[in-house]
Amino acid sequence: MATYKEIKGTNVQSFSSDPGNPLNGQVWYNTGSSALKVAEVVSTGTWASGGAMGSARYAGQGTGTQTAALASGGSPSGPDQAVEEYNGTSWTAGTNMPTGKRNNSGAGTQTSTVVFGSGSSLEWNGSAWTAGGNLSINSYYNGGCGTQTAALSFGGSAPPGLQVATEEYNGTAWTGGGNMGTAVWLMGSAGTQTAGFSAGGRNPGAANQSEEYNGTAWTGGGNMNITKDGGVRGAGLQTAAIMFGSYGSPGQQTELYDGSSWTITGSMSTLKETTFSGGTQAAAIASAGGPSGSPPTATEEFTGPGTTIETVTTS
Numbered sequence: 001m002a003t004y005k006e007i008k009g010t011n012v013q014s015f016s017s018d019p020g021n022p023l024n025g026q027v028w029y030n031t032g033s034s035a036l037k038v039a040e041v042v043s044t045g046t047w048a049s050g051g052a053m054g055s056a057r058y059a060g061q062g063t064g065t066q067t068a069a070l071a072s073g074g075s076p077s078g079p080d081q082a083v084e085e086y087n088g089t090s091w092t093a094g095t096n097m098p099t100g101k102r103n104n105s106g107a108g109t110q111t112s113t114v115v116f117g118s119g120s121s122l123e124w125n126g127s128a129w130t131a132g133g134n135l136s137i138n139s140y141y142n143g144g145c146g147t148q149t150a151a152l153s154f155g156g157s158a159p160p161g162l163q164v165a166t167e168e169y170n171g172t173a174w175t176g177g178g179n180m181g182t183a184v185w186l187m188g189s190a191g192t193q194t195a196g197f198s199a200g201g202r203n204p205g206a207a208n209q210s211e212e213y214n215g216t217a218w219t220g221g222g223n224m225n226i227t228k229d230g231g232v233r234g235a236g237l238q239t240a241a242i243m244f245g246s247y248g249s250p251g252q253q254t255e256l257y258d259g260s261s262w263t264i265t266g267s268m269s270t271l272k273e274t275t276f277s278g279g280t281q282a283a284a285i286a287s288a289g290g291p292s293g294s295p296p297t298a299t300e301e302f303t304g305p306g307t308t309i310e311t312v313t314t315s
Contacts, residue, residue, distance in 0.1 A: 012036070018309055027312070036312040045256070045265040050285065050299035051090040053276075055082055058290040061106035061115045062233070062276030066283040066301055068110040070094070070124070071276040073101040074288075076295065083124075085110060086287070086299070097122055097129050103274075105144025105189065107151040107169075114148045114169065117141075117156065121169070123148060133173040137165045141230070143189040143198045150193040152177070152213065155201075157185045162203065166213070168193055178217040182209060186230030186274075190241040199243050199257070200224060200232040206246075210257070212238055222261045226250055231273030231290060236281035242302065244286060245272040254302070256281055268300050282306065 014029045022028075022039035030037050053071065060074025067088030074080050079100030084091045097115070104117025111126030118140045121132035135153060142156030142163070149171035156163050162183035167174040180198070187201025194215035201207055206229040210221035228246040236242050239259035245251050245268070252267040268286065275289025282304035288297055 022309065038310055038312050040310060045254070045282075045302055045304040047254070047266055047268045047286075047300045047302050049269075050088075050287070050301045051086065052297040052299060053084055053091045053288045054093060054297070055084070055288075056295040056297050057082065057276075057288050058292055058295045059102045059274040060276055060288075061101065061104055061113075062278045062285070062287065063106045063108045063113045063115075064110040064278045066279040066285045069276070069278045069285050069287070070106075070108075070110045070113055071287060072097060072106060072113070072115050072124070073104070074276070075102050076292065078102045086285070091287075091299070095124075095127070095129065098131075103140040105142050105153060107144050107146040108148040112148045114151050114171075116144060116151065116153050116169070116174075121174075123171075133169065135167050135174045136176065137163060137167065139163045139165070139185075141185040143184075143187050143196075143201075145189045145191045145196050146193040152191075152193045152196045154189075154196065154198060154213070154218075155180055155184045155187060166218070177215075178213070180211055180218045181220060182207075182211065184209075186232065188228075188232035188234030188241075188243040190234040190236045190243075191238040195238040197221070197234070197238040197241050197257070199234060199241070200228040200246065202230040206230070221259075222257065224255055224262050225264055226253055226255070228253075233272075233275050233277035233286060233289075235277055235279045235284040240281040242281045242284050242304070244268060244277075244284070244302075245275050245289065247273050247290070256304070265305065266302075270296065270298060270300070272296075272300075280304075 057074035083094035139156030166177035196213035273290035
């Protein structure tokens with residue numbers, strides 16, 4: 001015989017505010033807003049248009065977050081000294097770098113950034129640029145992650161070829177770290193100095209491999225679902241990374257990494273390569289970038305998969 005609970009279900013719970021981590025399909029009554037609510041898990045992240053940059057550039061350095069980003073240097077009028085700042089809605093001109101840099105990498109925030117590669121680095125403190133420490137390896141299209149006072153540079157290309165070297169920055173000087181397992185350049189980067197991440201790029205052809213750094217040594221990570229050529233960009237952490245863009249198709253395709261495996265998610269609306277990137281897996285930004293012949297100024301903003309809370313309308 002069926003019970004009352006089996007026939008009628010359970011009572012709707014009441015909360016003074018929405019639960020912090022509701023289950024998919026959970027229903028509750030919010031006494032604070034006097035509304036019936038339901039949680040729905042969104043399985044796919046999406047890209048949406050943001051504010052356009054003031055100048056068309058590619059192969060520059062992007063740092064910061066989706067609502068407080070910094071775009072430094074790049075091409076085609078370069079190595080470019082131009083700098084722009086983003087507030088989540090629009091870009092404005094910033095203080096130019098003392099010397100132009102392109103095809104390099106960067107780490108930090110909108111007000112505390114280090115741009116590095118091609119043997120040198122520049123530091124930004126929110127009001128002025130100054131010279132930073134010189135790297136031992138004169139590589140370009142190197143990977144990079146971390147903060148201004150704890151940055152990581154790895155891989156890239158320098159005579160006589162592709163590099164495996166890693167260098168660590170303490171805000172003053174660069175010192176050698178553990179070598180990568182595979183020489184690679186034009187890769188996507190994410191993470192911190194003690195938990196760095198590299199994915200895709202060229203070695204020398206298009207690659208789908210990833211590597212993880214623990215502050216001492218690199219080990220192989222999960223392979224991406226789709227091989228992405230050079231010009232890949234990334235953001236986030238070693239255990240929660242996002243990679244997007246590349247030369248040619250499938251340059252619009254985006255993948256998310258959870259520390260062991262990849263998931264394909266929503267694609268960008270336009271092809272982008274060597275774009276200015278930043279943010280997190282849940283809130284990334286991609287601005288300007290290639291193709292080199294006609295670089296766009298458009299910005300796209302990513303909102304990652306998660307849980308949305310909807311108000312239930314009753315009549």
